[in-house]
Amino acid sequence: MPRRVAGFFDKVVKAVPILLAKLGTILMLIFTIGMVVGYLVFVMGLTPVIFLIPIVAMFVMWYRLDEGVLLLVLLALLVIFFPELFNNLFSFLL
Numbered sequence: 001m002p003r004r005v006a007g008f009f010d011k012v013v014k015a016v017p018i019l020l021a022k023l024g025t026i027l028m029l030i031f032t033i034g035m036v037v038g039y040l041v042f043v044m045g046l047t048p049v050i051f052l053i054p055i056v057a058m059f060v061m062w063y064r065l066d067e068g069v070l071l072l073v074l075l076a077l078l079v080i081f082f083p084e085l086f087n088n089l090f091s092f093l094l
Helices: 001-042 048-063 065-080 085-094
Strands: none
Touching: 001 048, 001 085, 048 065
């Protein structure tokens, strides 16, 4: 029995670097996507207040997951199809 427990923890210790590498890869993907989106927002001339959309959706998701995802999708579609609406709406904040 002690050998099984020791073997289990030995395998867990060996798996930690692999899990950290996977986590680092996912974080790099998230940061790269964020960098590209930030660049596109700058090039398209959109207001940076657009980055508040996912934050608002996260607050809604904290309490109600379905409504938060729906809000994120709807606000993202509004920004994609009507970017001038958001530029005019939030131009006074810049």
